[in-house]
Amino acid sequence: MAKATEAAPPGHDPAAVPACEASLGSAFGLLGKRWNGVILGVLGGGALGFADLRRGVGSITDSVLSDRLTELAGAGLVRRTVTDARPPGVRYELTSSGAALEPILGQLAAWAGKHLESGGGC
Amino acid sequence: MAKATEAAPPGHDPAAVPACEASLGSAFGLLGKRWNGVILGVLGGGALGFADLRRGVGSITDSVLSDRLTELAGAGLVRRTVTDARPPGVRYELTSSGAALEPILGQLAAWAGKHLESGGGC
Numbered sequence: 083m084a085k086a087t088e089a090a091p092p093g094h095d096p097a098a099v100p101a102c103e104a105s106l107g108s109a110f111g112l113l114g115k116r117w118n119g120v121i122l123g124v125l126g127g128g129a130l131g132f133a134d135l136r137r138g139v140g141s142i143t144d145s146v147l148s149d150r151l152t153e154l155a156g157a158g159l160v161r162r163t164v165t166d167a168r169p170p171g172v173r174y175e176l177t178s179s180g181a182a183l184e185p186i187l188g189q190l191a192a193w194a195g196k197h198l199e200s201g202g203g204c
Numbered sequence: 205m206a207k208a209t210e211a212a213p214p215g216h217d218p219a220a221v222p223a224c225e226a227s228l229g230s231a232f233g234l235l236g237k238r239w240n241g242v243i244l245g246v247l248g249g250g251a252l253g254f255a256d257l258r259r260g261v262g263s264i265t266d267s268v269l270s271d272r273l274t275e276l277a278g279a280g281l282v283r284r285t286v287t288d289a290r291p292p293g294v295r296y297e298l299t300s301s302g303a304a305l306e307p308i309l310g311q312l313a314a315w316a317g318k319h320l321e322s323g324g325g326c
Contacts, residue, residue, distance in 0.1 A: 107307060109316035110241040120234040142206045157320060179319035187228060193308060194231035197301035
């Protein structure tokens with residue numbers, strides 16, 4: 083029902099379509115994957131161990147969280163360090179690239195709180 | 205391999221996990237779905253017909269784009285209007301809620317251009 087019936091206007095100029103899709107596409111190649119944005123948002127509050135991070139994210143499973151952390155680390159946004167504690171633990175924290183995303187995620191949360199029905203307060 | 209071995213610290217305070225996840229969760233409930241962010245980004249350049257929008261988004265199929273537009277319209281971010289042209293066409297444009305997201309998507313694209321390897325210039 084949402085399918086359009088119009089033909090492309092003759093002489094349509096592809097340059098009229100806004101630029102920046104490449105960057106936005108790569109942002110959403112990462113953030114457009116369930117949990118990644120929320121994981122980064124939770125880590126914005128500071129370094130966390132795996133169990134605390136999982137609690138903060140919500141209903142994610144261990145194996146999915148583990149996969150996502152590997153992906154986010156591969157993209158250079160999350161750093162994984164083994165702590166000196168006994169027993170040794172693992173902490174996850176944002177890299178400077180991940181931290182640079184935090185203010186944007188804050189704006190996104192504020193936008194959602196205002197404009198999305200299920201947004202809730204912030 | 206990324207699975208942690210540490211136990212939750214005794215007396216862990218759940219309030220230490222940062223707030224705003226509800227809003228961020230609802231933002232990514234929508235944007236964390238492939239294509240939605242890019243569709244909104246493309247519509248940020250102005251109203252488009254279905255065919256131009258699809259070209260702008262990239263390798264999306266008609267039926268997926270159609271589904272996404274229905275979802276984004278349901279969330280109040282996109283408006284669908286039938287134009288008076290002959291033959292009648294359909295135009296998609298951002299609502300004020302959708303438009304309020306645009307500056308944030310612009311920042312996200314700039315961040316990706318700077319911090320993600322495949323980000324490209326912007």
